[in-house]
Amino acid sequence: MTTLRNQRILHVDGDAFFASCEIALDPALRGKPVFVGGGRRGDGIVIAANYLAKRYGIKTGMACFEAKRQCPGGVLVKPHYDEYRRLSLEMFRRVQQYTPLLVPTSIDEGFLDFTDVPEVFRCANAGELVGKMKRELAEEVGVPVSVGLGSSRWLSKLATESCKPDGFREVKEGEERAFLKETPVQKLAGIAERRARSLRALGVWTLGDVALLPLEILRRRFGVFGEELWLLSRGELRERLSLANKPRTCIGSATTLPYDEPDYEGAQLDTAPIMRA
Numbered sequence: 001m002t003t004l005r006n007q008r009i010l011h012v013d014g015d016a017f018f019a020s021c022e023i024a025l026d027p028a029l030r031g032k033p034v035f036v037g038g039g040r041r042g043d044g045i046v047i048a049a050n051y052l053a054k055r056y057g058i059k060t061g062m063a064c065f066e067a068k069r070q071c072p073g074g075v076l077v078k079p080h081y082d083e084y085r086r087l088s089l090e091m092f093r094r095v096q097q098y099t100p101l102l103v104p105t106s107i108d109e110g111f112l113d114f115t116d117v118p119e120v121f122r123c124a125n126a127g128e129l130v131g132k133m134k135r136e137l138a139e140e141v142g143v144p145v146s147v148g149l150g151s152s153r154w155l156s157k158l159a160t161e162s163c164k165p166d167g168f169r170e171v172k173e174g175e176e177r178a179f180l181k182e183t184p185v186q187k188l189a190g191i192a193e194r195r196a197r198s199l200r201a202l203g204v205w206t207l208g209d210v211a212l213l214p215l216e217i218l219r220r221r222f223g224v225f226g227e228e229l230w231l232l233s234r235g236e237l238r239e240r241l242s243l244a245n246k247p248r249t250c251i252g253s254a255t256t257l258p259y260d261e262p263d264y265e266g267a268q269l270d271t272a273p274i275m276r277a
Contacts, residue, residue, distance in 0.1 A: 006173065008115045008126070009241050011148045011156035012095055014088075014108030015165040018048035021084050022077045024142025033074035037064040042078030051165050090141050098133055103243055108143075111153055113241050130168045151176065152239040154188060154232050161187065176235030181208035190225065198222075207233040 014020060018036045023029045033053035038044045046067050049058040056071035064076055088107045096102045098121070101113035114126065123129040130147050138144050148159025149170040156171075158180070163169040171179045184206055186196050198221065204210055210218070210233035218226030231237040 005115060006151060006238050007113060007240055008149060008151065009153055009156045009239065010099070010112040010114035010117075010126075010130070011150075011153065011160045012110055012112065013146050013157075013160050013164075014091065015144045015146055016048055016050045016054075017088075017108035017143065018079060018084055019050040019053070020143050021087050022080070023050065024087060025080065025083055026077075029075055029077070033058070033071050035064070035067055035071075035074055035076055036079050037076050038079060039064075043076065047079060087141060087143060091137060091143055091145075094136055094141065095133065098129065101241060101243070103241060111156065111241055114149060126170055127168060134166075134168070152232060152237045153241070154228075154237065155180070157189065158183060158187060174235070176237075177211065177233070180233060180235065181206065181211075183207045185210065185229075188229075195222075 019034045022034055022036060031052075033050065033056060035046045035049040035053045035058050038047040043064045046058060046060055046062045046064060048060065049067075053067075053071055053074050056074065058067045058071055058074065062070075068074065068076060084107060091108070092102065092104055092110060095110070095112065098117055099112040099114060102110055103112075104110040118124075118126050118129050121129050123132075126149055130149070134145060134147065144166040146160050146164045146166060147168045148156040148161070148163065149168075150156040150159050151171075151173060155176060159169040159171050185191050185199055185204060186193075191199070199205075199210075202213065202217065202221070204213065207229075210229055213230065215227065215230050218230045220226075222229065228237060
């Protein structure tokens with residue numbers, strides 16, 4: 001009887017993707033703080049910033065005039081969405097050469113079945129093959145990526161977050177619980193403030209706290225989500241990646257005013273009718 005091997009799931013995430021695309025399109029931007037502006041004139045709110053710009057405190061959603069004041073030496077560029085889509089397709093086309101199964105979840109992010117891939121490519125370990133993949137993406141597409149490898153989508157995504165930017169982190173079997181112990185529960189996709197409050201009411205702030213709770217409490221309070229959360233926290237969650245997997249998503253919104261408004265409360269008043277609509 002053949003034993004089904006535990007699947008290894010690779011998470012690939014473009015680093016500051018829109019800003020990285022702009023640098024790929026214009027190499028003269030390399031080594032500079034770069035942020036991409038949205039809105040009608042490309043100077044509304046920041047929709048992406050590279051890591052050099054983030055060191056100055058530039059954040060997604062910040063007004064571009066505020067970002068320019070905070071980082072005078074930074075370069076504001078207008079978005080080129082068609083080029084982002086083209087580079088995304090090129091990135092995934094190259095990534096798919098390494099795997100029998102790719103599940104994209106956004107324009108710059110996806111999960112891969114990596115279970116037998118290193119052996120197929122005759123690599124000593126996953127890190128060697130991931131290094132080759134990352135070099136190809138950086139050199140041939142111009143987009144740096146961060147990569148995480150684990151036994152579930154949640155785990156591999158957390159591994160990716162732990163090694164940004166432009167890194168690789170593998171959480172090997174048996175090391176999951178130690179890796180997750182100090183991770184705040186709100187780092188997980190699917191845990192917003194409301195659910196976090198419910199967990200805090202149970203004395204839970206980290207995944208290490210989750211692991212100490214009886215399974216039945218989480219199952220009764222959160223259903224299947226609670227059971228998956230408990231298994232993850234104990235390093236016991238195993239998934240089978242498939243195209244039927246539906247990523248958890250959240251939707252945000254922002255309004256760009258036709259003028260610079262430095263007063264936060266004033267901006268709220270100006271946008272109130274729009275927000276109620």
